[in-house]
Every structure is written in structure tokens, then in C-alpha cells.
């Protein structure tokens with residue numbers, strides 16, 4: 386599907402959100418365009434497939450938008466990494482620094498089998514704090530994380546240096 390489509394044309398940048406000096410890359414316009422969104426999912430699926438995932442893990446909330454259709458495309462299950470207090474039963478949590486503020490993510494203790502290959506999925510890599518926390522969380526419940534994948538990488542923030550696994554990104558901004 387649409388091999389030559391320029392996905393950057395479908396991502397809107399909004400200055401000074403959520404605070405002055407931050408340029409926010411908004412995927413709403415990508416989601417709203419069926420062909421661009423389909424192409425996004427297909428290209429990410431192609432990047433993830435060689436890592437042979439058993440399961441995909443999506444990071445609440447924008448990571449969920451990707452992980453669910455990608456899991457269907459790749460024929461895997463989908464595990465939720467949620468913000469604190471949302472998951473029932475025994476959970477493990479991790480607090481981390483964001484580009485702005487702090488946050489806590491949580492996983493159900495029995496969400497993945499020991500040794501399962503779990504590919505992490507989110508929309509955007511900025512400082513890498515969110516993905517680094519998610520990798521730690523997944524490893525703490527016994528997962529192996531062969532790669533992390535997202536649509537947008539803010540290369541000037543060098544977030545990938547914070548991560549143990551390699552990161553597959555579709556679009557880079559500097």
C-alpha cells in the first residue's frame with residue numbers, strides 16, 4: 386500500500402504545546418487519514434516482523450493506538466502497559482521522568498510468559514524515559530525485549546541512547 390507516501394505530510398506540528406518552547410508532533414491528522422494510517426501500520430509491521438515477536442506491548446495511551454492494529458497485522462497478542470491504578474490484580478510499577486513532568490507505568494505481574502519476546506510499541510521517542518521505563522518493567526516480569534518501535538523519533542533528544550534494545554523508528558525529526 387502507498388509505497389511512496391510521505392507520512393510526514395500527515396503529521397501536524399504545534400508550537401508551544403503542552404508548554405512554551407515545546408514543538409508537539411500531533412498524530413491526530415495521521416489517524417484521521419485512512420490511507421496514511423494504514424501505511425503507517427504496514428511500515429511499522431514490516432520493521433517489527435524480523436524481530437519475531439510473541440507479543441506486542443503498547444504504552445498508554447497513544448501507544449495503544451498502534452499496538453492493537455499492529456498485533457492484528459502480525460498475528461500476536463497485545464499487552465497493556467498502563468498508567469498507575471488502572472490494572473486489576475497483582476501489578477509491577479515503575480516511575481520515570483518525562484520530557485515534561487513524571488509518570489508511572491504498570492503491568493500485570495502475569496501478563497507475559499517468562500522468556501517471551503515482547504516488542505514494545507509507542508507513538509513517539511523523545512527523551513526515551515518512557516520507553517526505558519517500559520523495557521525495565523517488561524524485563525522485571527520475565528520478558529525479553531528484542532526491539533522497541535515507534536512512529537516518530539526526536540533525534541536531537543538522543544532518547545535511543547537510554548535504551549538497551551535497538552529502536553525501529555519510521556520518521557525522524559531533528
Ligand code: PRP
Nearest residue numbers: 445446447483484510511512513514515
Ligand atoms: C508521550 C508520548 C510518549 C512519551 C515520549 O506520552 O506518547 O509515550 O511522551 O516521551 P519520552 O521519550 O520523553 O518519555 P505522554 O506521557 O505525553 O502521554 P499520552 O501517550 O497518554 O498522550
Ligand code: MG
Nearest residue numbers: 445446447448
Ligand atoms: Mg505516550
